[in-house]
Amino acid sequence: MRAVLAAPPPTLLVIAKSPVPGRVKTRLTPPYRPEQAAALAEAALADTLRTLDTVPAGRRLLVLDGEPGSWLPPGWQVVPQVPGPLDERLAAAFAHAPAGAPALLVGMDTPQLRAGTLAAPLAPGARAGADAWFGPAADGGFWALGLARPCAQLAGRLLRGVPMSTGRTGAALLERLAAEGLTVRRLPELTDVDTAADAALVAALAPDGDFAACWRELAAASEGSGFSEGSGISGASGVAR
Template sequence: MIAKAPVPGRVKTRLTPPCTPEQAADLAEAALVDTLDTLGTVPAGRRLLVLDGEPGGWLPPGWEVVPQGGGGLDERLAAAFAHAAAVAPDAPALLVGMDTPQLAAAALAEPLSAARRAGVDAWYGPAADGGFWALGLARPTPEAAVRLLQGVPMSTEDTGAVLLGRLAAAGLAIGRLPLLTDVDVIEDARRVAAEAPRSRFAERLRAADPAPEVPR
């Protein structure tokens, strides 16, 4: 998982306004914890948190913390796969962001099961804004990660299309994961909270959002 520590003024800045920086950071922490908890139930050999910042009390047991490298997001994603390959050679790796707290374990457990992995080279989770919330590689060598990710324009409506084009051009068999909404602005947050009304994220949003109450 790749994430940013939930520090006011450094995370979820597009939620302000209507949220204060502190409320936005609370929402970021809730999204982070919800996602970590979900991923903690998906079978995996190792669990790595590639973190920009310092871990806090929100970090559950069983996760190894790896500092993010420098450069743009494309370079940091490639570096995350390179680290995964270094600590678990020849093992597949799935990278998930922190912006989809509505993610359910079943959305990953079945397509990533041993029975379904055969013949799949990469897994792609599209985001509704044109980006992606997950990327998996069956053979995440540093060279492959750089070739696939470096230079992909990040945070644009074409990000996902460019990445998919690279996966296809490399001749990879792609397994598709569900379409999810990333939390960027308050409308996204309300939509995501409505999809997962019992999540920590929804609970924090009910406390922070001046709009009509998020369903429970």
Template sequence: MRAVLAAPPPTLLVIAKEPVPGRVKTRLTPPCTPEQAAALAEAALADTLRTLSTVPAGRRLLVLDGAPGRWLPPGWEVVPQSAGGLDVRLAAAFAHAAPGAPALLVGMDTPQVTARMLAEPLSAARRAGVDAWFGPAADGGFWALGLARPTAALARRLLVGVPMSCDRTGAVLLERLNGMTVGRLPPLTDVDGVRDAVEVAALAPGGRFARCWRSVTSGRAAPARDGGAGR
């Protein structure tokens, strides 16, 4: 019991792009316009940050390519993404984790994620003996990766060189996690194309992403975006 009470709270990391038309959710265009796709990306990011704001954590960090906007909720620190390919940028994100505490990295493409999916496995009582957490994506990738004892070297060993954005991404990462005790998180669908957006909006109909999708598909103009600093 004493060890559970002394267990440090986790660092939550979200890696994202600023939702700027033409830079995000490009696989939704067409049928969406770049402005609609950016509005959907902003909604997905806002839902993700809002949900993770309710998960117990020591620090909450948004690892951002771009500038934050009014969609950023209170309680989040913003740090810039590193240069390089996605594998390098994902690995570098773990360097921002609090020393001695577990860290979980989540992307911006799964607005249907719930607090319970993360809070229970990351709780001090449940994480004893776990070395890593893996959240598989339906397309063969992954939507979450957690490390119980994150270091920059470990993150690089696990992630650098993993082929990204293909149906082998998750399998290759799991191979690299071989020998570690891995806690499996529920499989989720990343929002990449229109079919994904339809599915995710139906799974979380009360979220901002679902409301934005309904607005887009109803034939109305794209919802007004919150905007971002410096743009």
């Protein structure tokens, strides 16, 4: 009991790009315009940060490519991403995590994330025996990676050289985790928002968030401008996954 009470709170890391048209969510265009894709990205990021605000943590760090905006809530420390490919940027993000506490990294692509999905496995009493946490994505990637004892060297061995944005990205990371001899706790599978169909699905899964509200606004606008339901913007009922 004493060890549980003394367990340090985790560090939460979010890696993101500033929602600038033409720089974020480019796979949403078409059918969305760059400005619309950026609006969805901003809403997804705002939902993610708001959710993580309710997860007990010692520090909250936004590892950002770009400049913060009005969407940034108080209490978040902004640190810059390093240049380079995604595997390098993910690995470097863990260098900002203080020693002595677990750290968990998520992206800005899962606005349907619920606080309990992270709060429960990161609670002091649930951490015993866990070396890492892994959140698989429906497309074969991953939406979360946590380390019980984070350090830049371990993060580099796990992430550098892992092929990103493929159907085997998650499997490759799991292989790295196994090679390090780490005991991994799996988190629930979530869908990343990469395509218009993903956006419709995620909006339906979390209808009360900013992302869903933005999606509905764009869907209503697309109906008025003559987009068909098959475009992926309007009609969540038409999404097949």
